[in-house]
Amino acid sequence: MRSENVPNGNFWAVLKSRGEPCRILQTETLWGQTFCRVWLPVEGIVVRVRAEELVPLEEHTSSLGAHHLAYVAAAARIEEALAQGVLLAPLSASVIPLPHQIYALSRAVSSDRIRYLLADEVGLGKTIEAGLIMQELKLRGLVRRTLVVAPKGLVRQWVSEMRLHFNEDFQLVLPEDLSALRRLSGGNPWKHVDQAVVPMDSVKPLEKRRGWGAAQVAAYNRERFEDLISAGWDLIIVDEAHRLGGSTDEVARFKLGQGLAAAAPYLLLLSATPHQGKTDSFHRLLSLLDPEAFPDRESVTRERVRKYVIRTEKRQAVDLEGKPLFKxxxxxxxxxxxxxxxxxxxxxxxxxxxxxxxxxxxxxxxxxxxxxxxxxxxxxxxxxxxxxxxxxxxxxxxxxxxxxxxxxxxxxxxxxxxxxxxxxxxxxxxxxxxxxxxxxxxxxxxxxxxxxxxxxxxxxxxxxxxxxxxxxxxxxxxxxxxxxxxxxxxxxxxxxxxxxxxxxxxxxxxxxxxxxxxxxxxxxxxxxxxxxxxxxxxxxxxxxxxxxxxxxxxxxxxxxxxxxxxxxxxxxxxxxxxxxxxxxxxxxxxTVEHRVQEVLQEKLAVILQEFGVDKTADVLDSAEAEKIFDKLYLDALMEPEKLEDRVSSLLKSLREQAQVMRESASLLEGEKAFDPARISQLIDPRIEYWTETMTVAYLKAHGQAKREGRTWSLVWPDGEKQENVVFTAKEAEVTPSATYLALKDPRVSRLMAQLSPFFPGQPIPVMRLADLPEEVRGFWSLWKIAVCTADKSWRKQRVIPLFLHDDGRTFLPAAQRIWDRLLSGEPQEPEEYLKGPEAAKAFNRLREIAEKQGHAVYEELLRAHQDFLNREREKGMYTFSARRQAVMQLGLPAVRSHRLAKLEEEEKEWLRKLEKKADVVPEMVPLLVVRVVGGLD
The missing domain is CATH 3.40.50.300 (P-loop containing nucleotide triphosphate hydrolases)
Structure with a gap:
């Protein structure tokens, strides 16, 4: 752009070096040279450039070619699919998820806060569920660093299953590995590993150890515990998580749980036996997920618990054909x-x-x-x-x-x-x-x-x-x-x-x-x-x-x-x-063992039949049970004549505990069995095709993409090359040494994040789509409608297509069909571009229609925000009420008054933050505008 033609302040142009629109904020001439300060909306940054690097918006059509249109249409389609709850992980995982596992994944990722207790009964694949959730969050660009904490005997299984089912490499970090990791990292050793599995008891904090001084204990805790929880994890998974509940809130495992709960925004606790008939321990476990929702024992109600627990019982579990899973x-x-x-x-x-x-x-x-x-x-x-x-x-x-x-x-x-x-x-x-x-x-x-x-x-x-x-x-x-x-x-x-x-x-x-x-x-x-x-x-x-x-x-x-x-x-x-x-x-x-088994087996089988193996497992899978059975065998050795009485006493106790477990299990009951028919609504194989279309189209516009047989050879704008690339999990399985490129790749996910809006004044491409009826003539557009809180802590969005016929009518089916058409086959170059007043008039009319058509979507997003706000308000009010009641129990009036005053200040601060979350800002952003003409020329 010639310096004398550069407008001064709030005009749009295109920055040639990036091929994207920018807003001219300020123009200045210095010693014969003209410079502009421009705002780049995609990166959200302001840069200073020469005037010659800018092209008037209405003259720049190269950024609206066939490949750019396909890229935007595909990226927007993926965004809308994700907003509608379509799942990505089942497509990229090598395991075929079962209905209850799809349900767990769907429910987890539909939440504002992904902090759940996965409590399926034994043998239903909680590891697979956690892996699917992790994969989904990675594919959505929400997770990069994951920590798995498990009992020592299960850590190798986690490494193996993540590699086998999800092609994810996790490093098993044992205590003896920390010195080598510290040398490699030069600081916090845990920051050197993005995906780690650690034994639970090797990282719990110590209070003391025989023969150690305070300095040795502090050094141990710093390396094993403090460095671990300060390493910046995105997702933490804890297997056999009931062990974190502990017998009091002072035990080392519970302190480990508290540290882990505060160390990552996303938290998954896995346990088939989370309650074990101990409300105190169960309350402590739930408090790790959300301390505000569970401030005291009385907060552990079925209504509250079900929001945080995902559970399937064996009797409900079915295969993909709806048949029972277990024989x-x-x-x-x-x-x-x-x-x-x-x-x-x-x-x-x-x-x-x-x-x-x-x-x-x-x-x-x-x-x-x-x-x-x-x-x-x-x-x-x-x-x-x-x-x-x-x-x-x-x-x-x-x-x-x-x-x-x-x-x-x-x-x-x-x-x-x-x-x-x-x-x-x-x-x-x-x-x-x-x-x-x-x-x-x-x-x-x-x-x-x-x-x-x-x-x-x-x-x-x-x-x-x-x-x-x-x-x-x-x-x-x-x-x-x-x-x-x-x-x-x-x-x-x-x-x-x-x-x-x-x-x-x-x-x-x-x-x-x-x-x-x-x-x-x-x-x-x-x-x-x-x-x-x-x-x-x-x-x-x-x-x-x-x-x-x-x-x-x-x-x-x-x-x-x-x-x-x-x-x-x-x-x-x-x-x-x-x-x-x-x-x-x-x-x-x-033998003693035979005598015990003869007396015990038949009677125990009755209890197992009555309560189910899984309810009984809650009682038997504990240190206390180990001690009880050890004593039973030794009593049979010392006093064989009393064996019948001892077994009867033990089984009576076991039956009572199993009954308690049956009653407490009602706290964990969630939704009924998941309907296998819903799977087709949640898994859309086209996601992989749209990802391929988006990536290839973008690179054909800004880099290089060449098909070589069944794979692609790619060159990114920064010069980085990728050979032998495929975009579907099935292709990756049958193509030796292929690189499977999915949304979890940062470069691919960034393509959606950097979508540039369609700006007023831009030329409008004219596309002739011969396979559409001749009477299809009008303007097709894509609009992103979003609602976010003023503090940016909550956001939901949708993408809607619109088709405005030349006769003034709008057609939703036609809009969807045109979207599908733009994503099928080889991208088609525009015949011409509308510019100037004609383009501006069309854009302004489309914006009016979008505001009307998008109002229902906006109301839907507002309702979602209101539901979120109601949950936050109810949870907070309950927490402060519970804390106030606890303070009122204090005997000393001066202490009680001080605590109440302090609590009142905390509540006011919480209300101020809640008010910020109540203030929402609507957005309506045009992504693409195209003039569509059906039929042959």
């Missing part, structure tokens, strides 16, 4: 007798049991929990296998024979910590710790060890022989010589013995245990899926493993808590299991 299972106890050839094994069992009986009595008298733990372990080991008890006795003798300072102290401080370890972890911890010896224990252990070695030399264990017979019988019953069988044991020595025993007899065997890393575990699972007949797993090895292609489970030794048994069977009794699951539980006849 009945067959479970049976298989008693195994000792033959004459197993005499040495039976004598060993009796000798170890007597050692346990005496040792446990002594531990009780001296009040030494850790020795009690050792005796419990020894009893379980001797029923597992001869090799397991022999290995344990060797390690115990080594400790008893070594100097006291040769081994560390027993590190477990609580029953809860002990209960969370599996059998192998308990064995490793106990037999590597310095525990005080029992009376005459060294001599007794030596005698037992000699007996164990004799027993091993005498031949295979009775249970090993029974397993071999069972495998042959199952192969015949199932008419499948390649039948796959999952065998569970608590202990690695037993696992190794069974592997050797079965391999020597020609079976293909693989093993899983807690010592294996993620890659090793994946290889084992793949081998079992392909060629291996038998997988032998410990409890830790089986955590997080999904084996739906197998339907037979043998529990070679039975954990004392029946919930652990349920978790084992759950490895195969999962979504996707096509056969009836068969579970066979081994027990040696004449």
């Amino acid at each position: 009945p299972r067959q479970t049976r106890l298989l008693p195994i007798s000792w033959g004459e050839r197993h005499r040495e094994q039976r004598l060993l069992y009796e000798a170890v049991t007597e050692y346990v009986r005496q040792g446990y009595n002594q531990a009780l008298k001296e009040k030494k929990n850790y020795l009690g733990f050792l005796m419990i372990l020894m009893q379980r080991l001797v029923t597992s296998s001869t090799r397991a008890i022999r290995t344990a006795l060797e390690r115990r003798l080594e400790i008893l024979s070594a100097p006291p300072e040769g081994f560390p102290l027993f590190p477990v401080a609580s029953v809860e910590e002990w209960a969370e370890l599996d059998g192998e972890e308990q064995m490793d911890l106990l037999l590597a710790s310095r525990l005080q010896a029992l009376k005459n224990e060294r001599a007794e252990v030596k005698t037992l060890l000699e007996a164990a070695r004799r027993t091993e030399a005498a031949g295979p264990d009775a249970k090993a022989e029974a397993l071999l017979e069972l495998i042959y019988r199952l192969q015949q019953e199932e008419a499948d010589p390649e039948l796959k069988i999952l065998v569970f044991t608590e202990f690695v020595p037993t696992q190794e013995m069974l592997r050797d025993f079965l391999q020597e007899r020609g079976f293909s065997v693989v093993c899983l245990n807690g010592s294996m890393d993620l890659e090793e575990r994946q290889k084992v699972q793949e081998a079992f899926a392909r060629e291996a007949q038998i997988l032998i797993s410990t409890d830790a090895g089986g955590e997080g493993v999904n084996l739906q292609f197998c339907h037979v489970v043998v529990n070679y030794d039975i954990p004392w808590n029946p919930m652990r048994l349920e978790q084992r069977i759950g490895r195969v009794d999962r979504i996707g299991q096509k056969k009836t699951v068969r579970a066979i539980n081994f027990v040696l006849e004449g």
